[in-house]
Amino acid sequence: MNELGDLRPSQLIYTFGVGALLDLPNTSALILGLDDWDTRQCKEIEEDRLLGAIQARLGPQVKKLYLPPIAPDDQHRDPTALAIGVPVAAFPRWLRCPLCDTLATLDSGVFKLVQDQWRPDRTRYVHGNCGKSSTVAPTALPVRFLLACREGHLTDFPWVAYVHAQRVPCKPARLTFREFGAAGDASDIVIKCVECGSERRMADAFDREAFAIACSGHHPHLRKVESGGVEEARTILLGASNSWFPLVMSALSLPQDSADKLALAVSEQWTALKDLPSLDVARYVTAPSRMPTLAEFTAEAIWAAIEFRRQPLGVIVGDGDDLKVAEWKCLTQDTAPSTSRDFLVRRVPAPSGFEQYFEETVLLERLREVRALLAFTRIESKGDFADAGYEDDGRGTPLSRQSPEWLPASEVRGEGLFLRIKEDRLQAWESREDVLVLEGEFLEAHK
Numbered sequence: 190m191n192e193l194g195d196l197r198p199s200q201l202i203y204t205f206g207v208g209a210l211l212d213l214p215n216t217s218a219l220i221l222g223l224d225d226w227d228t229r230q231c232k233e234i235e236e237d238r239l240l241g242a243i244q245a246r247l248g249p250q251v252k253k254l255y256l257p258p259i260a261p262d263d264q265h266r267d268p269t270a271l272a273i274g275v276p277v278a279a280f281p282r283w284l285r286c287p288l289c290d291t292l293a294t295l296d297s298g299v300f301k302l303v304q305d306q307w308r309p310d311r312t313r314y315v316h317g318n319c320g321k322s323s324t325v326a327p328t329a330l331p332v333r334f335l336l337a338c339r340e341g342h343l344t345d346f347p348w349v350a351y352v353h354a355q356r357v358p359c360k361p362a363r364l365t366f367r368e369f370g371a372a373g374d375a376s377d378i379v380i381k382c383v384e385c386g387s388e389r390r391m392a393d394a395f396d397r398e399a400f401a402i403a404c405s406g407h408h409p410h411l412r413k414v415e416s417g418g419v420e421e422a423r424t425i426l427l428g429a430s431n432s433w434f435p436l437v438m439s440a441l442s443l444p445q446d447s448a449d450k451l452a453l454a455v456s457e458q459w460t461a462l463k464d465l466p467s468l469d470v471a472r473y474v475t476a477p478s479r480m481p482t483l484a485e486f487t488a489e490a491i492w493a494a495i496e497f498r499r500q501p502l503g504v505i506v507g508d509g510d511d512l513k514v515a516e517w518k519c520l521t522q523d524t525a526p527s528t529s530r531d532f533l534v535r536r537v538p539a540p541s542g543f544e545q546y547f548e549e550t551v552l553l554e555r556l557r558e559v560r561a562l563l564a565f566t567r568i569e570s571k572g573d574f575a576d577a578g579y580e581d582d583g584r585g586t587p588l589s590r591q592s593p594e595w596l597p598a599s600e601v602r603g604e605g606l607f608l609r610i611k612e613d614r615l616q617a618w619e620s621r622e623d624v625l626v627l628e629g630e631f632l633e634a635h636k
Contacts, residue, residue: 199601201257202597210433212428213312217427220276221278222588222590231256234598234599235460260274282296286327286329288321291366301317338568359385376390403422410588431570438561438563442529443515443519452494452497455483471488471491520607532555532556555604559599560599564586565585569584
């Protein structure tokens with residue numbers, strides 16, 4: 190495996206997650222499914238509320254949330270050692286030589302992979318036998334046209350079949366990809382078969398009457414092809430914003446009831462306590478000299494708290510609870526919520542001059558949010574899990590071939606503001622005649 194570059198963990202949730210295309214300086218890659226990830230280099234993230242909500246939707250087999258595998262921050266790391274990170278595969282599989290316009294697949298042998306062990310971002314494919322370059326072999330570029338459908342399938346554009354239209358394709362076919370003009374418009378791009386002389390402009394690929402093709406059912410991130418697809422495939426551009434939409438759930442780390450000090454202390458030490466096999470081991474591990482935060486509790490009480498926490502998350506989290514509702518209740522309760530290492534809030538007056546519109550302002554001085562990627566869609570977004578709710582219509586493309594036992598996640602620590610409009614002022618505004626008229630106009634425009 191070869192290192193190609195760096196990404197932030199949050200980018201693997203919202204921008205370049207499983208099934209997304211990653212546009213690199215000299216090539217393009219597809220983030221592979223969870224089946225190909227090496228979780229030995231992943232760090233587990235603890236967030237029971239989020240994991241419980243995910244289990245309610247995807248099933249109890251989902252046991253863990255993992256940070257993506259992160260390589261050690263060592264400038265002198267052995268370049269020949271096995272690369273640590275998220276697995277990717279070259280995609281699309283068709284490349285083009287910018288000098289001679291040759292269009293061919295990676296499997297054809299026309300292009301050769303060249304690597305730089307010191308500069309992974311310079312990894313590229315070159316056209317060694319280019320007839321228009323007598324010195325340095327030109328870098329081959331991925332073609333920027335693909336096929337995708339609303340069911341989440343993605344595949345290479347069918348270049349051979351496209352250029353020959355209704356005729357029998359040449360075997361083998363030698364293709365060229367020529368651009369006339371600097372604008373890069375599809376009408377200025379001509380695909381030609383050198384063998385038979387057939388040619389066709391790429392503008393036809395975006396005309397659904399001139400070019401209609403059934404979806405192939407290909408999931409390249411899972412290395413499988415599904416049968417029975419009914420969606421029509423659509424031509425999209427490499428890097429297009431509609432090629433990948435994440436389905437994400439997120440939750441804030443809320444403190445437990447401060448009345449249960451033991452549960453809170455066990456929660457903070459859960460990484461070290463969750464795998465303890467017996468009371469005797471717990472008595473040794475939680476001795477005051479090793480865990481001072483548990484010094485005031487007996488080993489028997491600690492063990493009982495550990496066993497309770499090991500119950501199905503529905504018992505702890507609450508079946509059917511909405512993640513945002515719990516957060517709303519915590520931030521709007523009359524008494525200040527308890528403090529933990531990941532949660533600290535302070536109430537201050539409403540913004541000066543706006544006291545008639547807002548309740549007290551809540552300053553979130555210490556905050557942790559955990560986000561998990563559940564699935565993704567293409568062509569059309571289903572909206573945000575966390576904000577818009579989630580109704581499973583079957584269009585979420587899975588991240589693995591089998592039901593996942595873990596999901597990729599990220600955590601963000603920071604601060605924020607919580608502003609709440611006074612309900613009576615909001616209701617008075619909503620009932621105004623001009624607002625009702627405007628609401629109807631917005632609804633019609635949305636339709």
